[in-house]
Amino acid sequence: METAEARHVIFDADGVLQHLPGGWYAAAEPFLGDRAEEFLRAAWAKEAPMQAGADGDYLAMLADLLEEYDATAPVEDVYSAVWNRVEVNPESADVVRLVRAAGYGVHLGTNQAPHRSTFMRTTLGYDDLFDVSCYSFDLGVAKPEPEFFRRAAARIGADPREIVFVDDKAINVASARSIGMAAVHWTFESHAEASVAGTDAPADHTSHAALRDQLAAHGVRL
Numbered sequence: 060m061e062t063a064e065a066r067h068v069i070f071d072a073d074g075v076l077q078h079l080p081g082g083w084y085a086a087a088e089p090f091l092g093d094r095a096e097e098f099l100r101a102a103w104a105k106e107a108p109m110q111a112g113a114d115g116d117y118l119a120m121l122a123d124l125l126e127e128y129d130a131t132a133p134v135e136d137v138y139s140a141v142w143n144r145v146e147v148n149p150e151s152a153d154v155v156r157l158v159r160a161a162g163y164g165v166h167l168g169t170n171q172a173p174h175r176s177t178f179m180r181t182t183l184g185y186d187d188l189f190d191v192s193c194y195s196f197d198l199g200v201a202k203p204e205p206e207f208f209r210r211a212a213a214r215i216g217a218d219p220r221e222i223v224f225v226d227d228k229a230i231n232v233a234s235a236r237s238i239g240m241a242a243v244h245w246t247f248e249s250h251a252e253a254s255v256a257g258t259d260a261p262a263d264h265t266s267h268a269a270l271r272d273q274l275a276a277h278g279v280r281l
Contacts, residue, residue: 074227
């Protein structure tokens, strides 16, 4: 497939722009004890269809799951303390601003259900940080499906060959490449953090300098 000049960069969210300090399991332990990991994996499995656009009330689902696991805390408290305790990595945000200042389109491409995306858009400020945001529930398909990347490119209004995609999971990187995007496998998280988050962190790409180098290697001149 022919290459084209890079004009846009799509950044993933979790592991690339943001993370949950201390990790998901530690955040859930005050509510679930030693069943925190089991609970979270069950919650993520139930969340997957919603991330791909299926109808559903995420908090209602989570409340039912908490009851199933004999957790007594209000669902709003659990959701706030776990799902919405995420923080933006300031160096990652600086890279986004640097790419934009260099004249490239900067966009978000992330698997999310509607509830959490509202928090990311407003509280985390992603509506201001990015030109176009591609949330999986809104596109109607989730990574690693190649159709996610086709629809993201269409929403941006660009040929996939003009886009560089950055993600912390190799399977998503491979999928983006399959439709002609250049793609970078990168995360700022340590290998220990990445393991807890379900991320397959690349061995030598955890510094932001490495991210800038990888973008430059794909024609993003900063």
